[in-house]
Amino acid sequence: xxxxxxxxxxxxxxxxxxxxxxxxxxxxxxxxxxxxxxxxxxxxxxxxxxxxxxxxxxxxxxxxxxxxxxxxxxxxxxxxxxxxxxxxxxxxxxxxxxxxxxxxxxxxxxxxxxxxxxxxx
Amino acid sequence: xxxxxxxxxxxxxxxxxxxxxxxxxxxxxxxxxxxxxxxxxxxxxxxxxxxxxxxxxxxxxxxxxxxxxxxxxxxxxxxxxxxxxxxxxxxxxxxxxxxxxxxxxxxxxxxxxxxxxxxxxxxxxxxxxxxxxxxxxxxxxxxxxxxxxxxxxxxxxxxxxxxxxxxxxxxxxxxxxxxxxxxxxxxxxxxxxxxxxxxxxxxxxxxxxxxxxxxxxxxxxxxxxxxxxxxxxxxxxxxxxxxxxxxxxxxxxxxxxxxxxxxxxxxxxxxxxxxxxxxxxxxxxxxxxxxxxxxxxxxxxxxxxxxxxxxxxxxxxxxxxxxxxxxxxxxxxxxxxxxxxxxxxxxxxxxxxxxxxxxxxxxxxxxxxxxxxxxxxxxxxxxxxxxxxxxxxxxxxxxxxxxxxxxxxxxxxxxxxxxxxxxxxxxxxxxxxxxxxxxxxxxxxxxxxxxxxxxxxxxxxxxxxxxxxxxxxxxxxxxxxxxxxxxxxxxxxxxxxxxxxxxxxxxxxxxxxxxxxxxxxxxxxxxxxxxxxxxxxxxxxxxxxxxxxxxxxxxxxxxxxxxxxxxxxxxxxxxxxxxxxxxxxxxxxxxxxxxxxxxxxxxxxxxxxxxxxxxxxxxxxxxxxxxxxxxxxxxxxxxxxxxxxxxxxxxxxxxxxxxxxxxxxxxxxxxxx
Numbered sequence: 001x002x003x004x005x006x007x008x009x010x011x012x013x014x015x016x017x018x019x020x021x022x023x024x025x026x027x028x029x030x031x032x033x034x035x036x037x038x039x040x041x042x043x044x045x046x047x048x049x050x051x052x053x054x055x056x057x058x059x060x061x062x063x064x065x066x067x068x069x070x071x072x073x074x075x076x077x078x079x080x081x082x083x084x085x086x087x088x089x090x091x092x093x094x095x096x097x098x099x100x101x102x103x104x105x106x107x108x109x110x111x112x113x114x115x116x117x118x119x120x121x
Numbered sequence: 122x123x124x125x126x127x128x129x130x131x132x133x134x135x136x137x138x139x140x141x142x143x144x145x146x147x148x149x150x151x152x153x154x155x156x157x158x159x160x161x162x163x164x165x166x167x168x169x170x171x172x173x174x175x176x177x178x179x180x181x182x183x184x185x186x187x188x189x190x191x192x193x194x195x196x197x198x199x200x201x202x203x204x205x206x207x208x209x210x211x212x213x214x215x216x217x218x219x220x221x222x223x224x225x226x227x228x229x230x231x232x233x234x235x236x237x238x239x240x241x242x243x244x245x246x247x248x249x250x251x252x253x254x255x256x257x258x259x260x261x262x263x264x265x266x267x268x269x270x271x272x273x274x275x276x277x278x279x280x281x282x283x284x285x286x287x288x289x290x291x292x293x294x295x296x297x298x299x300x301x302x303x304x305x306x307x308x309x310x311x312x313x314x315x316x317x318x319x320x321x322x323x324x325x326x327x328x329x330x331x332x333x334x335x336x337x338x339x340x341x342x343x344x345x346x347x348x349x350x351x352x353x354x355x356x357x358x359x360x361x362x363x364x365x366x367x368x369x370x371x372x373x374x375x376x377x378x379x380x381x382x383x384x385x386x387x388x389x390x391x392x393x394x395x396x397x398x399x400x401x402x403x404x405x406x407x408x409x410x411x412x413x414x415x416x417x418x419x420x421x422x423x424x425x426x427x428x429x430x431x432x433x434x435x436x437x438x439x440x441x442x443x444x445x446x447x448x449x450x451x452x453x454x455x456x457x458x459x460x461x462x463x464x465x466x467x468x469x470x471x472x473x474x475x476x477x478x479x480x481x482x483x484x485x486x487x488x489x490x491x492x493x494x495x496x497x498x499x500x501x502x503x504x505x506x507x508x509x510x511x512x513x514x515x516x517x518x519x520x521x522x523x524x525x526x527x528x529x530x531x532x533x534x535x536x537x538x539x540x541x542x543x544x545x546x547x548x549x550x551x552x553x554x555x556x557x558x559x560x561x562x563x564x565x566x567x568x569x570x571x572x573x574x575x576x577x578x579x580x581x582x583x584x585x586x587x588x589x590x591x592x593x594x595x596x597x598x599x600x601x602x603x604x605x606x607x608x609x610x611x612x613x614x615x616x617x618x619x620x621x622x623x624x625x626x627x628x629x630x631x632x633x634x635x636x637x638x639x640x641x642x643x644x645x646x647x648x649x650x651x652x653x654x655x656x657x658x659x660x661x662x663x664x665x666x667x668x669x670x671x672x673x674x675x676x677x678x679x680x681x682x683x684x685x686x687x688x689x690x691x692x693x694x695x696x697x698x699x700x701x702x703x704x705x706x707x708x709x710x711x712x713x714x715x716x717x718x719x720x721x722x723x724x725x726x727x728x729x730x731x732x733x734x735x736x737x738x739x740x741x742x743x744x745x746x747x748x749x750x751x752x753x754x755x756x757x758x759x760x761x762x763x764x765x766x767x768x769x770x771x772x773x774x775x776x777x778x779x780x781x782x783x784x785x786x787x788x789x790x791x792x793x794x
Contacts, residue, residue, distance in 0.1 A: 010165070010169065011135060011169045011172065011173060012131060012135060012418065013128070013131050013132055013135045013169075013172075013173045013176070014169075014172060014173065014176070016127075016128070016131060017128070017176055056164070056165045056168050056169075057165070058162070058165065082309065082312075083168060083171065083172055084187075084308070084309070085190070085191075085194065086309075087309050087311045087312050087338075087340070088338075090309060090312040091311070091312055091315050091338070094312065094315060094316055094319065095319075100316070100367055101309065101312060103308040103309055104172045104175060104176065105172070105175035105176040106176065110367075113367060114367045117365055117366075117367055120365065
């Protein structure tokens with residue numbers, strides 16, 4: 001069965017981008033959120049196998065969302081979507097328990113490689 | 122639609138939104154240079170634009186936004202202070218971004234030359250970097266080769282480290298020297314390095330690493346990492362653990378020494394090396410916990426189609442009603458149908474409504490730029506930005522409002538010196554306000570400038586042969602003011618490139634009237650000028666009064682009607698050959714509908730009727746009485762255009778289909794009045 005993914009990014013453009021990559025890679029997108037608060041809510045509701053999490057978002061950023069989700073669901077698999085220049089925040093996210101990160105602009109093979117590695121573990 | 126154009130469309134839509142957001146927030150930033158929330162909002166938006174551009178492969182745009190983002194990052198890190206120069210640079214940057222996006226929209230390529238601007242950005246960034254370096258000098262040496270040559274030396278343990286290692290050895294089996302080689306194209310190397318260290322801590326005890334944690338965080342290392350690790354795992358599974366990390370190209374492991382077997386409980390996991398960092402600010406969290414309901418983006422054409430279909434449905438409903446069968450079941454169905462179609466219409470209208478703020482928001486930036494250029498001090502106050510209007514109307518409104526505002530800034534508000542001489546505050550105010558009034562939306566642009574100079578307008582109009590002197594004498598103040606809406610009229614002696622050659626104001630009138638709206642001017646010398654635009658809530662469906670003129674049915678949109686009367690012939694008076702009636706002490710001119718429509722009707726025939734139906738119509742401050750042959754009923758009509766060939770028919774604004782399937786023409790009563 002296809003793994004279920006929740007895509008979190010404030011830019012619809014980015015969500016569409018990553019959605020297409022993931023769908024092509026055989027994943028099922030079960031939900032989208034445009035900020036950390038929505039992400040937390042949707043995670044609880046959908047229990048996806050994976051979250052792709054943007055870092056800079058309004059309302060609540062990706063780091064706080066990672067912390068909040070992992071507090072209630074320590075097994076959640078979260079992969080950060082970062083841009084160049086966000087090193088410190090990615091480290092925060094990894095420290096908080098995010099599994100890995102991918103860097104924008106997304107390259108489909110890189111994204112899929114990173115995600116597949118998460119599921120291999 | 123292929124996937125690329127699908128991306129492009131979204132790219133355009135979203136970049137426009139982000140640009141708007143950027144403009145608004147940079148403007149806010151100008152007044153609140155310390156506000157972190159605003160800085161963050163600007164940063165986020167710039168960041169998103171960069172991300173989208175990079176993904177789409179627009180290098181110029183990516184580079185530009187990246188540099189802008191760098192500046193913002195410096196501001197955020199308090200390495201740079203926001204001053205007027207920075208604000209101007211940011212605004213210029215936004216203009217360049219917009220130009221590039223427009224280029225892409227028009228030609229698919231980035232045409233605009235931004236090299237000069239990028240140079241400016243680089244310069245600003247370098248200056249700031251230089252400042253930082255003066256205070257905190259840091260050496261950056263290429264360390265790539267250093268590691269390989271000094272591999273052993275790098276991982277030599279100090280006495281204390283040796284001691285700790287030995288103590289640890291009691292519970293671990295092996296000491297490993299591990300070389301981890303990262304891929305050439307590894308992104309965010311420091312994060313990757315951090316993950317590798319984290320992994321090392323998970324699988325064993327990390328005795329020493331080169332680069333150190335600090336060096337990793339500063340990205341001060343080459344493509345290899347060396348780790349001295351004590352672990353109970355065998356080298357193969359250890360190798361797997363590391364090789365499985367993304368971007369790791371190769372892992373080499375040397376088992377240094379096999380330790381004696383010891384059994385001891387695993388102690389708490391080492392977090393010694395974990396960076397002891399400040400807690401991230403939780404400010405954002407408290408700021409706004411507003412629930413945002415999920416939204417869907419829909420092509421406006423689909424909504425237009427939907428509106429059309431609802432229109433068709435309404436027409437058919439009206440036709441069904443027209444059957445008027447006197448059975449209970451029919452009445453029941455009609456009632457249900459009526460309710461459902463009404464709701465449906467209401468919902469479709471709601472869907473099409475967008476807040477007028479969408480266009481209002483463009484203006485603060487414009488007012489700022491213009492007042493700066495003209496050396497005037499102007500505050501723009503916006504009220505009622507949340508007022509909603511049909512999307513198709515909103516799109517059309519931007520230009521007229523822009524012209525009115527420009528006019529107010531350029532011709533209305535005086536320069537500070539003049540204002541002070543007049544005893545007014547140096548800073549002029551422009552109030553941009555929208556609100557709903559009944560089924561109309563009112564938009565007002567009010568300035569406290571010098572007011573319209575009616576004498577000069579008249580003079581100019583005569584000079585330009587728009588009116589004759591005789592005509593001018595008969596004109597009321599209001600009519601004279603309206604001369605500025607005449608094509609080719611300009612009151613400014615100096616033609617500026619800002620409000621141009623007076624081509625603007627006639628556009629205002631034309632556009633507003635094409636939207637079935639009206640525009641009025643009120644003005645008082647040295648007090649100010651107010652432009653009022655009134656618009657219908659929606660264009661497609663409206664309530665109308667059906668009347669009969671010469672045995673044909675016509676529709677009059679209800680929004681224009683103030684009341685209807687049945688008068689007797691005796692109530693008709695004549696003033697200067699014009700039929701009038703008196704209504705509550707007001708003299709109202711009477712206009713015969715049939716004659717206005719050029720129907721072949723003998724004048725005065727209506728006076729033979731015992732009761733003459735008169736529809737009182739509002740047109741601005743003016744009222745007229747339209748004489749018809751009969752008042753029929755009030756009903757919902759779907760406005761259909763007459764098509765391209767018939768658009769210029771006088772006094773008819775469209776057509777609709779009525780209950781019996783016949784076509785009724787819609788009277789353009791404002792024109793008649």
